[in-house]
Amino acid sequence: MTTETSARGHGPDASDEYEHAPVPPAARRGLWSVASVWFGFPMNLGNAVFGGVIVYHLGLLWGFGAILAGNLVLLGYVGLLSRAAARTGENFSLQAAGAFGERGRKLAAAFLATVVVGWFSFQIGLTGTTLHQLLGWSPWLGAVLGGIVYTAITVVGIRALSLLGFVAVPLFVVLAGIALALGVDDGGVSLGDALSYGGGGHALSFGAAMSIVIAGFADSGTMTADFTRWAKDGRSALVATLGAFPFANGVAFGVGGLVVAIGGAADPAVDGGGFLGLLSGHGALLTSVAVLFVFANLGSVATHCLYNAAVGWSAITPARMRPLAVVLGALGLLAALTGVWGAFLDWLNLLGVFVPPIGAVLIVDQLRRARAPFPVPRGHHAPAFLAWALGAGAAALAHYLAPAAVDALVGIAVAAASFVLLTRRRSRSAGEASLTPGEPAPGESVPRASLAAPSRQGAV
Secondary structure, three states, rough: OOOOOOOOOOOOOOOOOOOOOOOOHOOOEEEHHHHHHHHHHOOOHHEEEEHHHHHHHHHHHHHHHHHHHHHHHHHHHHHHHHHHHHHHHHOHHHHHHHOOOOOHHHHHHHHHHHHHHHHHHHHHHHHHHHHHHHHHHOOOHHHHHHHHHHHHHHHHOOOHHHHHHHHHHHHHHHHHHHHHHHHHHHHOOOOOOOOOOOOOOOOOOHHHHHHHHHHHHHHHHHOOHHHOOOOOOOOOOOOHHHHHHHHHHHHHHHHHHHHHHHOOOOOHHHHHOOOOHHHHOOOHHHHHHHHHHHHHHHHHHEEEEEEHHHHHHHHOOOOOOHHHHHOOOOOOHHHHOHHHOOOHHHHHHHHHHHHHHHHHHHHHHHHHHHHHHOOOOOOOHHHHHHHHHHHHHHHHHHHHHHOOHHHHHHHHHHHHHHHHHHHHHHHHHHHHHHOOOOOOOOOEEOHHHHHHHHHHHHHO
C-alpha cells in the first residue's frame, strides 16, 4: 500500500493515519469532523480545575480576563500552525523539518512526543482520583481502567477521537450546568454574589494566570498539525481552532471559575473548580451519568495526547502509530501509578517555558514557505535550535525574575525574532556564495514535494 492509495488501488485507505507522508486531498475530512477533534479536546474537567485556581487567586472578573487573554494568545498561536498544516497536509514532525532540518526535526518531535505523554499520565491519574471521590474505588483501579480504555480508543485513530468529541462536549455542558445549579441552591448565593467574588488567595499575578492558560495547551497546540492536517483547507483548520480557543477552552476554565465563585469548591486552592463533587449525593442516576462523563471527558484529553505522542514517534521511526500507541499508553500508565502526575503545576511551568518557542520557530518558517518555497535543510538547522534555546532561556528568566510577565509570550517573541535574524544573515551569506544555477545552498537539500508544491494539498 502506498501513502495515497489502498492496497487495491481504490483511493486512500480510511485506516491510514499518514504517519510518514502528507495527508492527500482525497483523504481530507470535513469541517465538523476536524472541528470536533479540537472542540472536544479543551472542554475538560482538568481545565475546570485550573480555571477555579485562577479565579480563587484573582477573583471572578480579573480571572475571566486572564482566561480570555490567554485563549486569544492560543488562538493566534495554534491558528497559524493549523492553517499551515492544512496547506501542506503534514503532521508536526514533517512540518518541523523545514525549520529544524530533516534530522533536526527528529529531536523536536521526540521532545514533544515524549512531553505529551505526561499529559496522558495526568488524565489517567485524575481519572483514578475522581472515581475514588465518586464511588470510593481504589485510585489505582480507576487509573488502570482509564489507561486501558483510553489506549484502546486511541488505537482506532482519528475517527474515534472525532466521535469522542461529539459525546464529551454535550456531557460537559449538561453536567456543568446541573452542577452549577445545585451549587447555587446549596450555597444560597446569587449571580451578584458570584460576580463580586474577589478571590481568597493572592499567589498568582494576571500574567501568571495567563501563563497557566497558555501552558495548558502549549504542547498539543504546537502539535496541532497532527489534527488539522486532515482539514480540506486553511480556512477550515482556522475555524476548527476557533472552536477550541477561545470557545471550548474558555467554557471549561470559566465553569471552574464559577464553581469557586459560588462556593462550590471545598478546597479551591488545591482542587480548583472541579465540579463533580457537586453532583454526588443526588441519586444513583446522576452518579452513573457522572461516571460516564469521567471516562468520556478525561478520555477525550487522554486520547488526543496519546495520539500526538504516537504520531510523533511513528513519524521519526519505522513503526506505525497503532502499536506505538499501545507501548506509550502502557508507559504513561506506569508513570501515572507512581503518582508523578500530581505535580501538574510544575509541569505547566515547564511547558510554558520550553514548548512555545518551538511553535514560534515553526510559525516563522511556515509563513515564509507560504510566500516562496525553498529548500529543506538536510541535517540539523542550527539557527532554529539556537532560536529555540534563546526563546526558552528568555522565558525561564521571565518566570524567575519577572513573576508578572507571561512566560510563553516572552519565549514566543524572542524565539521568533531570533530565528528571523539568524536565518536572514544565513540567507544573505548563501546568496553571496557562488552557486551553480539551480544548486541548493551548502547544507540544504532540494525542496520536498510537499513543501515545494503546496497547491497539491488544497488552497488556503
